[in-house]
């Protein structure tokens with residue numbers, strides 16, 4: 261049976277890295293005999309330019325019908341004027357919310373290349389393998405917003421139900437991994453965090469007594485993540501804290517260009533995107549690292565299509581490409597960098613010999 265995949269390239273480096281990820285899925289389809297069908301739609305700044313809206317109705321309708329969605333990135337200086345009433349990022353937030361994608365998985369498993377590229381000391385990085393589960397459809401991002409001439413506010417609100425469902429996902433992953441969960445909050449200050457902590461404690465005690473649960477305040481967590489990253493297995497936290505901690509965690513991997521994500525709800529349909537943004541500073545130059553998006557395609561194969569062997573094949577091919585020294589400018593030594601296309605080709609060749617991005621374009 262065919263799998264319908266909606267592709268949302270978006271803005272900045274989005275189209276460059278998405279092209280590599282689509283090529284990855286096409287190579288997997290050919291190697292393993294799967295019928296993957298792709299439909300490309302507008303989102304973000306590109307959608308605002310074309311239709312006036314960051315998430316056109318046609319895009320949302322296509323996403324609702326799809327088995328999975330692959331996204332590049334949205335946003336950029338062109339649409340970032342503080343007085344703008346419509347923003348590219350609203351399209352992404354609306355999509356996550358409309359599809360009920362409340363659990364955002366952000367795995368961090370540094371490849372040996374990180375030992376050279378990361379500012380973190382190599383002996384701290386060996387054996388790091390953590391999964392951040394970020395709540396994605398609540399908190400400050402989605403609370404009521406008010407703007408007056410001399411003040412502004414964003415409401416941070418969480419219901420017990422919203423906390424419970426993402427915590428159950430995180431506990432489930434912890435149980436299947438090394439049995440350790442750290443719940444990150446700011447319970448010394450925020451009421452939402454006190455509710456979060458109480459709920460985590462109750463669910464842990466009643467439903468997951470076999471998982472070792474710890475609580476950590478977000479400010480000290482920002483330090484522990486870098487100082488002792490090996491100690492963490494699964495980390496669960498609210499929307500904004502998860503956003504910030506995972507960009508920080510990219511330092512463990514050596515580059516923001518290496519971290520993928522999967523956004524999941526209760527069904528199988530998911531949204532897959534790198535954790536990085538549209539990188540306006542390097543967009544259009546063919547130098548972006550495509551691996552975070554190619555690894556997001558691996559998560560798509562695993563979580564939405566149930567193709568574990570194929571997902572692993574992509575992950576191994578990316579690791580082998582890194583081993584071979586196919587490093588873009590964010591990872592390479594000066595003068596040694598390869599282009600986005602060459603890095604992507606180094607993966608594709610390992611998935612399907614003699615296969616290149618340029619050949620897969622159509």
Ligand SMILES: NC(=O)c1ccc[n+]([C@@H]2O[C@H](COP(=O)([O-])OP(=O)(O)OC[C@H]3O[C@@H](n4cnc5c(N)ncnc54)[C@H](O)[C@@H]3O)[C@@H](O)[C@H]2O)c1
Nearest residue numbers: 333334335336516517535536537538539541542548549590
């Ligand atoms: N999911 C998304 O669509 C998403 C995520 C984050 C930021 N954004 C948007 O992106 C725009 C730019 O944001 P920003 O500059 O703060 O963050 P960013 O993630 O776009 O870039 C931060 C830094 O990392 C580098 N970088 C990012 N991805 C890279 C890659 N694949 N290869 C090599 N280098 C890479 C960039 O060049 C830049 O120096 C903003 O409009 C923001 O809202 C979108």
Ligand SMILES: CC(C)[C@H](C(=O)O)[C@@H](O)C(=O)O
Nearest residue numbers: 334335349352353503535537
């Ligand atoms: C673009 C922005 C809305 C988004 C977020 O904050 O969720 C991004 O930073 C991310 O990490 O996916």
Ligand SMILES: [Mg+2]
Nearest residue numbers: 503504507535
């Ligand atoms: Mg972010």
